[in-house]
Amino acid sequence: MDVHEISLKELYSTLSTSEKGLTTLEVEKRLIEHGFNHFEKKRHGLLILKFFKQFTNFFAILLITASFLAYLAEKIAPNQGNLYISIALLLVVVLNAIFTFIQEYRSEKIMETFKKMLPQFADVLRDNQRQKILASLLVPGDIIYLNEGDKVPADARLIEANQIKVDHSSITGESEPQLRSLESTHHNILETRNVVFSSSLVQSGDGKAIVYATGKQTQIGKIASLTKSTSNVQTPLHREINRFIKIITILAVAVGIIFFIVGYLIGEQLLSSLIFGIGIIVANVPEGLMPTVTLALSIASRKMAKRNALIKDLESVETLGSTTIICTDKTGTLTENKMAISSIALDFTIYPLIKEKIKQDLNFPFLLKTMTLCNNAHLDKEKNIFIGDPTETALLNFASTITNLPQDLRLQEIPFDSKSKRMITLNKSGNKKIAYMKGAPEVIVDKCTTLLIQGRIQKLTPQKKTLLIKQYQDLAKEGQRVLAFAFQENNSSTISEENFTFIGLVGMVDPIRKEVPEAILKCHSAGIKVIMITGDHSLTAEAVAKKVGILKPGKVIILTGDELDTLDEITLQKNLKEDNIIFARTNPMHKLRIVRALQAMGEVVTVTGDGVNDAPALKHADMGVAMGVEGTEVAREASDMILMDDNFASIVNAVEEGRTIFENIRKFLNYILAHLTPEIIPFIVFALFNIPLAITIILILAIDLGTEMLPAIALGSEKPESDVMKQKPIPRTEPLLNRKMLLGSYLCIGMISTIGGFSAFFYILLSGGWHFGESLSTAAPLYLKAVTAFFASIVISQIGNVLARKTNRQSLFESGLFNNKLIWVGIIVELFILLLIVYLPQTHSFFGTQPLSLFELLLGVPFAILIILFEEIRKYFVRQKIPFVEKYLAW
Numbered sequence: 001m002d003v004h005e006i007s008l009k010e011l012y013s014t015l016s017t018s019e020k021g022l023t024t025l026e027v028e029k030r031l032i033e034h035g036f037n038h039f040e041k042k043r044h045g046l047l048i049l050k051f052f053k054q055f056t057n058f059f060a061i062l063l064i065t066a067s068f069l070a071y072l073a074e075k076i077a078p079n080q081g082n083l084y085i086s087i088a089l090l091l092v093v094v095l096n097a098i099f100t101f102i103q104e105y106r107s108e109k110i111m112e113t114f115k116k117m118l119p120q121f122a123d124v125l126r127d128n129q130r131q132k133i134l135a136s137l138l139v140p141g142d143i144i145y146l147n148e149g150d151k152v153p154a155d156a157r158l159i160e161a162n163q164i165k166v167d168h169s170s171i172t173g174e175s176e177p178q179l180r181s182l183e184s185t186h187h188n189i190l191e192t193r194n195v196v197f198s199s200s201l202v203q204s205g206d207g208k209a210i211v212y213a214t215g216k217q218t219q220i221g222k223i224a225s226l227t228k229s230t231s232n233v234q235t236p237l238h239r240e241i242n243r244f245i246k247i248i249t250i251l252a253v254a255v256g257i258i259f260f261i262v263g264y265l266i267g268e269q270l271l272s273s274l275i276f277g278i279g280i281i282v283a284n285v286p287e288g289l290m291p292t293v294t295l296a297l298s299i300a301s302r303k304m305a306k307r308n309a310l311i312k313d314l315e316s317v318e319t320l321g322s323t324t325i326i327c328t329d330k331t332g333t334l335t336e337n338k339m340a341i342s343s344i345a346l347d348f349t350i351y352p353l354i355k356e357k358i359k360q361d362l363n364f365p366f367l368l369k370t371m372t373l374c375n376n377a378h379l380d381k382e383k384n385i386f387i388g389d390p391t392e393t394a395l396l397n398f399a400s401t402i403t404n405l406p407q408d409l410r411l412q413e414i415p416f417d418s419k420s421k422r423m424i425t426l427n428k429s430g431n432k433k434i435a436y437m438k439g440a441p442e443v444i445v446d447k448c449t450t451l452l453i454q455g456r457i458q459k460l461t462p463q464k465k466t467l468l469i470k471q472y473q474d475l476a477k478e479g480q481r482v483l484a485f486a487f488q489e490n491n492s493s494t495i496s497e498e499n500f501t502f503i504g505l506v507g508m509v510d511p512i513r514k515e516v517p518e519a520i521l522k523c524h525s526a527g528i529k530v531i532m533i534t535g536d537h538s539l540t541a542e543a544v545a546k547k548v549g550i551l552k553p554g555k556v557i558i559l560t561g562d563e564l565d566t567l568d569e570i571t572l573q574k575n576l577k578e579d580n581i582i583f584a585r586t587n588p589m590h591k592l593r594i595v596r597a598l599q600a601m602g603e604v605v606t607v608t609g610d611g612v613n614d615a616p617a618l619k620h621a622d623m624g625v626a627m628g629v630e631g632t633e634v635a636r637e638a639s640d641m642i643l644m645d646d647n648f649a650s651i652v653n654a655v656e657e658g659r660t661i662f663e664n665i666r667k668f669l670n671y672i673l674a675h676l677t678p679e680i681i682p683f684i685v686f687a688l689f690n691i692p693l694a695i696t697i698i699l700i701l702a703i704d705l706g707t708e709m710l711p712a713i714a715l716g717s718e719k720p721e722s723d724v725m726k727q728k729p730i731p732r733t734e735p736l737l738n739r740k741m742l743l744g745s746y747l748c749i750g751m752i753s754t755i756g757g758f759s760a761f762f763y764i765l766l767s768g769g770w771h772f773g774e775s776l777s778t779a780a781p782l783y784l785k786a787v788t789a790f791f792a793s794i795v796i797s798q799i800g801n802v803l804a805r806k807t808n809r810q811s812l813f814e815s816g817l818f819n820n821k822l823i824w825v826g827i828i829v830e831l832f833i834l835l836l837i838v839y840l841p842q843t844h845s846f847f848g849t850q851p852l853s854l855f856e857l858l859l860g861v862p863f864a865i866l867i868i869l870f871e872e873i874r875k876y877f878v879r880q881k882i883p884f885v886e887k888y889l890a891w
Helices: 008-014 024-034 045-056 058-076 082-116 219-229 236-265 270-284 289-306 316-322 355-359 364-373 390-400 441-446 462-477 516-525 538-548 561-566 569-576 588-600 612-620 633-638 648-674 677-689 697-707 709-716 739-767 781-804 821-839 841-847 854-879 883-888
Strands: 121-126 129-134 143-147 155-167 201-213 309-311 325-328 340-346 349-351 378-380 385-387 409-414 422-429 432-439 448-453 456-459 481-489 500-509 529-532 557-560 581-584 605-609 623-627 641-643
Touching: 008 155, 008 201, 045 058, 045 082, 058 082, 082 697, 143 155, 236 270, 236 677, 289 309, 289 316, 289 648, 289 709, 309 648, 316 623, 316 648, 325 588, 325 648, 340 364, 340 390, 340 462, 364 390, 364 432, 364 481, 364 500, 385 390, 390 500, 432 441, 441 448, 441 462, 441 481, 441 500, 462 481, 462 500, 462 538, 516 529, 516 538, 516 648, 529 538, 529 581, 538 557, 538 581, 557 561, 561 581, 561 588, 569 588, 588 605, 588 612, 605 612, 605 648, 612 623, 612 633, 623 633, 641 648, 648 709, 648 739, 648 781, 677 697, 677 739, 677 781, 697 709, 697 781, 697 821, 697 841, 709 781, 709 821, 739 781, 739 854, 781 821, 781 854, 821 841, 854 883
Parallel strands: 325 529, 325 605, 448 500, 557 581, 605 623, 623 641
Antiparallel strands: 121 129, 121 143, 143 201, 155 201, 309 641, 340 349, 340 500, 378 385, 409 422, 422 432, 432 481, 448 456, 481 500
16 A cells, blocks of 8 residues: 555554654665655756767868868968868867757756756754754655745655645646645545645645655656656657758768869879868768858747747757647646636536626525635735636636625535545524535535525425436536535534535636637648547547547547556557547656657657656657646746747647748758759869869859858848648658759759850850860959959859749749848848959959959859749749659748
8 A cells, every 4th residue: 555545553553653753764764765855957068068969970070170171281282271171070070069059958957947946955854852953864754844825845644733734736737735634535645635645835724744755756856756757758850850860961071072082183282182082071961051040040030929929949940840639738828827716507507607687596595605605716916816726716706796795603524535536514694604615516416405495495206316417517618617516504513515505516617718719720621630639528628529520520530548547559549540539538658748749650759748747748748848837847947948928829830830830941951952062063063174173172162152041141131931830741751952952952043053154154154265175374354354253153143043032932923022121131141242353453462363354254144044944944833743743842
């Protein structure tokens, strides 16, 4: 049996203690055995090691090596631009290291949040004396004192209780502080009334308790350990960026080594071949990739913040776009979390909320008194609002509009719990003692032997009981939360739970957020499945799920937490494949199990949560979404995104932004990759055909870190295409870099750009008198002018490419040529850099360029137009859903 179910005598024996508490000597022994009453701390020095660890991965080592070689080449042959190559490569490594380190640092922040929840000191009985000690020195077997305002320092079982109420919302999710007792009231330790949990708050009363668990063995400690051990799921974007970098890097190194060998074999000096090989690597590696991705994600996160979704982890923006399942809470997320009375049933009649009509019923005064006296909510006089459980505040709000609230003296209370499903108070009213009861209708009806009919007590027959239960079920099916009310004249000093008189039913609703049904519809059209996971009753959950559109017509599966406990993983996964499924009467550990099962099925899961015990599920989910209004600090720390309005519609808005950013990242990757072709092919042509090198390494850097950057970032802020929420979620197995992208970037757009560059290059050379096979000095003005023309043509092709890349499926002219001002700012900056490099004399010696005539400068324009026309034709056929086009050209 658990510690809450055995007798106190057995508990003292089990913990080897007594009513006098422990001795100092015994405590010292137990500290060695059990450890201190805190969570394990991480040494700060480890964070530094974690940061330097980021420099040991494959990509980092490769770029550091290449940077060193470029620096070495600069030392041997100065002023060849290799120093800038070295610096650029190191910058990529440092940015990537910072980016990854931030992700790992978040885990430490979560643990710090758990530590803040624990009290610093505790009142304890030691050596038969009451004394204040550091809470970290508590051990199992200690006797502790609890007073109003104290934080409970460890998990303990009560041995004295004087009207003590404890707020366990951080552990169990119960919103209202509950009265404690010395008796076990439930087989589940989280539900029973005779224990208190570490980090919970004593709201009123006082008591004594015997500690049975400390540190990591407490409920909050187990949640902290589970959260810490639950791995952060690597985002699809992180995986794909790593994959993309690896492919590009391997390609760059392979080509670099081949051309280093080729250069050496055809007679080039070793140093020249080395510099040549480094140039090939630089030409293949998009140095601006990581800064561009980071900036694009930052822009997206700012957009989402304006739509009440605060992103903590930039990479998680894209994860939302890959989401296939959203597991959502009900209260406060789908609903407004504002309970209000919607109907009252008296004398087998359901009254709408027309107060004049209800007042005519002779049962109504009895109902009014019961709903106000069997109630723990109270008036905050400063704010003039009722404070407490939303259900109870709704009752008082309604009653206060009709009459002055009665002030009868409360003598005794039996609190509500999930096992008994009822609350009873014994009050003194004049010379009488009256017990009032409210709770679940099926429980209340069962405890009644009589009922009120027009103010007169009559026998409650089985037939009438059946009618009352049917009336309750009818209200529940409409999504109302139904409470039943009863009273009993009681002249004894104790509460009897039998022979009550039934008064009536009250139906309450938590209104659906008006934006939610449309948001659910958007999810369905986007191929996203929505699963409700709630602690509410099955009937209420089903009614709300139907109202918002989560459950469609047809077969419905509603699994409760108890039913979930009986299912093996295979059966659970089989149920999760069904379209119409929701979960009711669940706890946060059930939520974690559901998330893990869905992930095992290959789903990308976004999950919502607000409590401390939601932290493991939030952390383990592909995307953890915490509530910003009602959520706890631990939940917010464990999440990837915080909803500033707790609204499900904000999640769907964020999904739309997530999908958009994934498409935008693909757009600017396509854009960047297309320029690698005209940067690589000149080296191949130079090596194989003995034709002058059409572009230099320094001009490649001018493209990759200059003209290319701002337009690429601008693509990252492109608005969503009109059909973005009509597409299926991007599969987890769908690579960011695929064959279609390589085909489109390297062989189509890249080749058009390359042909344009070589056309300008050879036009200058041939019109200047050069002939094929003729050698040409790299310092000759004709060669420098030809290189400048090649560079100018590539930059102008970039303008055509960035405009073509604005959309993947829609026509550029349909979506709007001028709806992204940042793109035009990027184009202006791009042209400004081009004009500086071509016409400013001070830049000529650094970049190795010469001025061009206007005609020569514009030689690339036809090819920029050709890129736009090619893309418009391709997009047209993509919209027609032609299989061949979708298979090969839908990049």
